[in-house]
């Protein structure tokens with residue numbers, strides 16, 4: 001560990017800290033001195049306690065409410081809140097990639113997105129990531145004096161610090177830039193109970209092979225404590241809502257376990273899940289491309305296989 | 320209305336993709352226009368076609384090595400009016416900020432013939448999937464940014480998009496000039512027909528160097544890049560893969576696999 005200040009942008013849904021933030025803080029501790037930045041409304045006491053437990057030496061609060069939803073605004077205030085930090089870590093989302101890009105333009109930092117890890121090597125940040133649908137591993141060095149790294153969820157094992165850090169709460173305000181874009185309507189999407197798809201350690205996904213009935217997929221996800229995903233075709237059919245879409249233009253997931261049910265494994269879908277730890281596939285077509293990357297494949301009808309698996313897993317839990 | 324569409328030359332998704340000396344290998348035989356840029360071109364063409372003949376012009380611009388011309392040729396086949404290929408040895412190895420700088424300079428060069436109202440990009444290049452360029456380009460051009468559009472409409476000098484964020488569906492507007500990045504849900508790209516392919520053959524592609532567009536070579540390329548790929552290696556294939564046929568106990572075997580692996 002070094003004296004380098006490593007700022008983590010806290011990802012939160014209302015009052016709740018997203019798990020990957022704790023992973024990022026854990027990684028930050030291995031690099032230097034972690035600072036947490038909380039944007040939006042004031043954080044609740046419980047959240048501050050959690051950030052301290054994961055080692056945040058300071059909790060910098062940027063209370064700009066909903067204006068934090070604008071990437072340009074978020075980047076501008078973050079520039080002020082991270083002025084003393086050589087390294088800024090964020091959780092990879094489409095939104096944070098925009099924030100990272102704007103922040104880099106403001107500060108001259110180098111950016112690596114979708115990294116699986118980061119370390120200081122001879123005073124420079126080096127990252128690891130997988131690209132091309134997880135078929136290649138790449139190591140990148142940031143040449144600039146400042147580095148911004150967005151991290152994929154489930155790539156660091158989150159662990160609290162040996163003892164909680166002081167985590168003094170400090171209010172920070174930056175100049176808010178002029179905003180040209182106007183959000184004229186926001187329709188909140190109803191979230192499934194449990195962990196969000198992008199962060200889940202287990203994802204059970206259903207495709208066209210479900211014929212629109214997600215009962216079995218949901219049940220298996222429940223038994224495994226995971227989130228429900230879907231292919232693009234299932235979303236296009238209107239079987240399940242958009243935020244469930246896994247793939248290159250949907251959510252990229254890197255769970256410990258990915259179960260693909262009735263999904264062919266098109267390259268666009270694979271691009272969003274191929275870096276998963278263990279991949280299981282259930283498909284009636286023995287030649288489905290998903291089997292090329294499945295650690296365990298069952299050639300069969302999901303209407304037969306899933307109920308049996310669910311029952312066996314439930315029986316074990318009770319037994 | 321004048322629209323610039325940015326199109327990227329990328330390795331074909333279905334082909335074997337690889338690295339050479341820290342950059343993505345891009346050659347003409349297995350390269351193509353980034354799939355999502357077809358949606359960007361389509362969005363531009365639909366806006367043009369909704370206006371009376373002669374009231375809109377669409378430019379396609381690519382930044383890349385000699386082979387990248389294939390990306391703008393594809394755009395010509397789809398029906399854009401003008402094609403620009405910015406090609407210069409000094410660009411090689413640029414990071415997203417270098418590429419954005421070059422694209423912004425190209426847009427400004429096009430503006431010498433009249434203002435550009437709209438820049439349309441794909442939401443991501445399906446090679447490295449960074450999705451950073453649209454934001455970087457909007458910042459360079461200092462215009463409004465409407466990203467991840469699943470629909471786009473332009474009326475009375477205002478662009479309106481819809482987008483799916485993880486927690487909400489939003490409708491966002493901005494006055495022109497603006498940059499819009501589109502998803503594959505924004506439209507269904509057309510196929511080039513025979514007539515368009517023949518017509519595209521005779522349409523010229525303007526090739527610009529950095530000098531042509533007034534970019535200092537020292538500010539782009541590998542030397543100016545804020546990041547360097549140190550090494551790239553192929554991920555070893557998954558080992559000990561098992562595939563079974565369900566002969567009545569497939570579900571039980573699946574459960575057993577998960578339990579043995581400590582996953583359930």
Ligand SMILES: Cc1cc2nc3c(=O)[nH]c(=O)nc-3n(C[C@H](O)[C@H](O)[C@H](O)COP(=O)(O)OP(=O)(O)OC[C@H]3O[C@@H](n4cnc5c(N)ncnc54)[C@H](O)[C@@H]3O)c2cc1C
Nearest residue numbers: 207208209231232247248249250262263264268284285302
């Ligand atoms: C630019 C672009 C971006 C895209 N982005 C994405 C993306 O982000 N995510 C994504 O998913 N797709 C994306 N797609 C679409 C993608 O190419 C595929 O069309 C899609 O993933 C296919 O969905 P699917 O596997 O559910 O359907 P299908 O390909 O139709 O496969 C259904 C599978 O179910 C099996 N099956 C049928 N019945 C049963 C049964 N009873 N039991 C078991 N198995 C059964 C079949 O054998 C088949 O393999 C994109 C496409 C484009 C052009």
Ligand SMILES: Nc1ncnc2c1ncn2[C@@H]1O[C@H](COP(=O)(O)O)[C@@H](O)[C@H]1O
Nearest residue numbers: 325326382440441443444449450451452
């Ligand atoms: N070299 C390039 N030339 C032209 N357009 C590009 C280039 N790189 C990226 N783009 C555009 O930016 C979008 C997003 O790319 P990226 O940020 O690389 O994922 C693409 O869909 C293109 O429209």
